[in-house]
Amino acid sequence: MISNAFGIIYTGGDSMRLKDLAYSRSTAAVPFGGRYRCIDFIMSSMVNSGFTNVGIIAQKNYHSLMDHLGSGKEWDLNRKRDGLFMLPPFVTRDNVGLYRGTVEALKNVSGYVRRSSQRYAFVAGSYTIFNTTFNDMLEQHIKSGAEITIMCNDDGSTERPEDQYEDLRVKVDDNGRVTDMEYNPYHPTSTLRSCNVFLMEKTLLEFLVEEAVAHGKYDLSLDVLMPNVKKLRIYSYLYRGFVARLNSPNSFFASNMALLDHNVREDLFNEEHPIYTKVKDEVPARYGRGARPRNSIVADGCIIEGEVEDSILFRGVQVAKGAKVKNCILMQGTQIQENAELNYAVLDKSVIVQQGRQLSGHETFPLLIRKASMV
């Protein structure tokens, strides 16, 4: 367990790329995997590593995020010593509350960083999904004598992702030391991609942030890491588990559907380090007579009387008799009424699809229905 590190999670990034999924919430609060929000994964990874001090930098649309995190009780972060710190923008004459990048946000929460007593800081984003503990990464950081360690995964592809977003690629020498970086490259030359977790000593973080701000810079990757590849000892830590990046409705869809694979579930929901989330005290899922569920993930509170296939059902979803749901992601509290048919659709919270309606998207273009719509 790590006792000398704290975590800072930046939730302020651009959320427009997730379109309607992030219409009324920050990316960190986008629902994932039947009962979770994106941020649960990084939060749980930190808590399961032994962190007792986690700061959340909020910027826009953070109501839903605050509602989700509450006092941090579900993550065991409601503590007297340290715990969960919500860090919304503190608007002053110098600070209009809109961060152009992580560095600006970190500058704004410098008081929190200064008061944190732990030696190491883990700075992380909130839309990359994985479940790990950071013990090995910290150990490697110390052993290698690195000043900054970037958690990366290797997806074996140098193809430019269609929904490229904050795509930081690193090239390393034989010792894992970063020799070059590319940001959103048109022709990527490395398969090592940053998982958006950066580890460094707190004092270095404070110094780099002050330096960058003094020069009118604001982005962590572009302004702090890239110019310093030669000067600082930056290392890559290779993470071999499952990683999902929620950069677009398509990757959101594909990453959720990946959970239908047993191995992905084993990796992401490791019993030794569980993923915590807000508890809703829902009733166990109920299957009626005539229910036909196949290859699906179903959360508590669902009532299923129709057909459900290759789908992810969040808490409290109702699928009535005669309804057919295939290749869908149905978020909390959606209702599919009798004889409605859905294929390749993503329904946000509380959407109602009335009797006999038919909705169909395509694998390459899942249909997004905005929160609380009535179809």
Place this chain on the structure above:
Amino acid sequence: MRKKQIVAMLLAGGQGSRLGILTSNMAKPAVPFGGKYRIIDFPLSNCVNSDIDTVGVLTQYQPLELNSYIGNGQHWDLDRNSGGVFVLPPFVKGKSGQWYSGTANAIFQNQMFVDQYEPKYVLILSGDHIYKMDYARMLRYHIDQQAGATIAVLQVPMDEAHRFGIMNTDAQGRIYSFEEKPKQPKSNLASMGVYIFDWPMLKRYMQADAEDPSSENDFGHDIIPAMLREGEKLCAYAFDGYWKDVGTIRSLWEANMDLLESPPLLDLYDPKWRIYSRNPIRPPHYISPSASVENCLITEGSEVYGNVEHSILFSGVYVGPGAVVKDSIVMPGARIQAGAKIYKSIIDERAEIGANTIVGDELREGVTVDNSLTGDITLVGYDMEIPDHASLPRGMVATRETLGYLYKKKGGETK
């Protein structure tokens, strides 16, 4: 300490011996129920939903499971600055100290706890019933009637009345006599084991009762009859919802199956009356392409590859390919391996049923089974490992003792 109008005392000390091996390592109120709950979640949630925020839970039999389950009460919103939930085991007083000798004695020994809050009323509950009830309404009735004690009653079929404590009342609902399990019942108003007493009055009667060496220190047996003899005003409060005593294997199984009726006999979906519990930290459950699932309750953390019909699966249950689970209750963490068949059974926590084993099999000739507790329900005990290709006959209670022969056989084969 801030004063409270009412304090609830939940009697959770019963051994629950009629639940057989299900209570061999936990008190009855801790027994799992309904896919994700435990029995005690029902009275605790009722308290919270009735705005009663101070609850003493009286335990003495196998308290570990119950203690760790309740914790600081945060799962029921009972972690309060003033009040909250308290587990109250028997304790040593000076040179003396004794176990709880009866229901009334348990409260008597914890007078100091109740007195801290100087309540006017005390609500006595038991930890072995499944029901949703607004105790606040009952309290209003108690106050309106200016009763010394109010007892919640339920109408039961006349031919079953002899199994209950029966209240005989006048037209205004005032109780004039009480009979425990009468052979010739005069009414069908059965006590639900839910009482509201005026606390100062109850203290007087408990004191007198404690000084009587012939008393069994029981509410139904001693305290209520004494109050009636003294002419106190005792009222019956009629309750007409779902209520089920789950003190036996049969009734526990039935109450679980009641949830599968359509609509369920007990509505757990009311957002204003949630039943709270300590939620497992598990992902949603998974139903595979080879599974068939009908008419059941399944909760988070389970993986279903086989066929499940008219059954309840708790969290973290695995049902292998080709396995059949029918009319059964499978408790947390149990594993049903491929091809196993489970008929009308209760599989206790963490049990593992080997591949192609049949649980609840036809009774073969020459085989005798002690089914005095179970009837036709088969029971597999906590953490049991049933080998592959075994057959457990209907009504059997599978424990290490009763299954010794299977283990020997298996050991012999591997050597």
